[in-house]
Amino acid sequence: MSHAVLSSQRPSADTEATALEVRGLGKSFPIGGLFSRESVRALHGVDLTIGRGEIVALVGESGSGKSTLARCVARLEKPSAGEILLDGVDVLKRDRFQASRAFRSQLQMVFQDPFGSLNPAHRVEHFLRRSLAIHRKGGNSETETQQRLEELMTTVGLQADMLNSYPHELSGGQRQRVAIARALAVEPQVILADEPTSMLDVSVRIGVLNLMRKLRDEQGISMLYITHDLASARYLADRTAVMFAGELVEEGESLDLLANPAHPYTQLLVSAVPDPARAGSYDPVRRAELRQAVMASTSCAFDGDPNQACSAEEPVRHGVGDPENRHWVRCHLYRPQAGAGGHALATEPTDSKPSA
Numbered sequence: 001m002s003h004a005v006l007s008s009q010r011p012s013a014d015t016e017a018t019a020l021e022v023r024g025l026g027k028s029f030p031i032g033g034l035f036s037r038e039s040v041r042a043l044h045g046v047d048l049t050i051g052r053g054e055i056v057a058l059v060g061e062s063g064s065g066k067s068t069l070a071r072c073v074a075r076l077e078k079p080s081a082g083e084i085l086l087d088g089v090d091v092l093k094r095d096r097f098q099a100s101r102a103f104r105s106q107l108q109m110v111f112q113d114p115f116g117s118l119n120p121a122h123r124v125e126h127f128l129r130r131s132l133a134i135h136r137k138g139g140n141s142e143t144e145t146q147q148r149l150e151e152l153m154t155t156v157g158l159q160a161d162m163l164n165s166y167p168h169e170l171s172g173g174q175r176q177r178v179a180i181a182r183a184l185a186v187e188p189q190v191i192l193a194d195e196p197t198s199m200l201d202v203s204v205r206i207g208v209l210n211l212m213r214k215l216r217d218e219q220g221i222s223m224l225y226i227t228h229d230l231a232s233a234r235y236l237a238d239r240t241a242v243m244f245a246g247e248l249v250e251e252g253e254s255l256d257l258l259a260n261p262a263h264p265y266t267q268l269l270v271s272a273v274p275d276p277a278r279a280g281s282y283d284p285v286r287r288a289e290l291r292q293a294v295m296a297s298t299s300c301a302f303d304g305d306p307n308q309a310c311s312a313e314e315p316v317r318h319g320v321g322d323p324e325n326r327h328w329v330r331c332h333l334y335r336p337q338a339g340a341g342g343h344a345l346a347t348e349p350t351d352s353k354p355s356a
């Protein structure tokens with residue numbers, strides 16, 4: 001998807017009301033067998049909020065921790081630290097051992113692979129009916145259920161007669177729409193979409209992005225949109241957050257962040273987007289070396305020399321540019337440009353460790 005194709009007109013979300021808030025989220029995976037004490041730090045000190053009717057994109061290279069964040073929030077993985085507040089309620093305290101049905105009806109996840117997420121033995125109708133039945137959203141009669149099924153199909157831009165289709169009879173884009181309809185059946189407030197278009201043909205991606213946009217605009221659904229594709233983040237998301245080595249290093253209104261990236265890592269990501277007007281400076285080998293250094297270090301190596309840690313001290317958030325853009329960066333190297341209006345933020349994270 002190219003920058004040129006995508007415009008970015010969108011209404012502003014109700015950012016006053018928070019739908020989802022993640023505080024100090026951490027996740028380590030044990031590695032090296034039963035008796036090993038080694039672990040991989042997949043997430044560390046992640047603070048993120050999503051307002052009602054807001055779409056936040058989470059971008060970062062492969063292995064930066066994006067899916068782990070979504071899986072922890074969806075309660076498919078148990079976080080090692082932190083809090084997850086849904087509608088102001090700490091869900092890790094409320095449902096201590098596993099996600100409750102109430103939680104599942106508030107938050108749904110749409111996965112990357114529309115081919116693997118639908119059992120080929122069942123018709124489309126089965127998936128939607130099942131969601132309606134589990135969450136008791138199908139109404140009081142068969143007529144109401146049938147009506148709801150048809151409504152769901154219309155909402156996601158599919159014809160009602162496709163309820164009788166098997167997944168193999170549908171295109172990738174149609175299957176992803178069925179997966180979205182299945183999530184919508186439970187009437188969630190929040191959808192976590194983990195690279196929902198990355199396995200689709202470029203020609204149908206825009207349709208799925210537009211569907212997500214429509215769901216935000218018409219139903220006020222909040223979304224975390226995980227992607228590698230910065231152009232689609234710019235097109236769809238109100239705000240974009242950048243993840244590097246398990247930590248958020250920069251966040252802001254998508255247009256501003258992608259036009260004025262302040263963190264060297266974000267600059268590296270932006271430089272990788274094909275742009276005929278600019279010679280690319282993207283170097284995957286350098287990026288891999290930097291990442292390797294960071295994962296093995298207690299501080300961020302993003303000073304350009306992977307063998308030299310930036311600082312063992314924790315970087316704090318700096319506001320970037322106009323405060324209206326809610327743009328911040330965590331990087332020791334950040335220096336506001338003369339007249340660019342960098343500003344110290346009132347609230348600094350207190351529980352996160354070094355990142356950049």
Ligand SMILES: Nc1ncnc2c1ncn2[C@@H]1O[C@H](COP(=O)(O)OP(=O)(O)OP(=O)(O)O)[C@@H](O)[C@H]1O
Pocket residue numbers: 029030031040041042060061062063064065066067068069
């Ligand atoms: N079950 C697991 N066991 C051990 N390590 C894991 C596990 N799941 C993830 N990791 C590690 O956690 C880190 C973050 O992985 P994650 O899949 O969240 O990254 P990602 O940004 O979603 O990558 P991609 O874009 O490729 O999906 C990686 O180093 C990964 O190897």
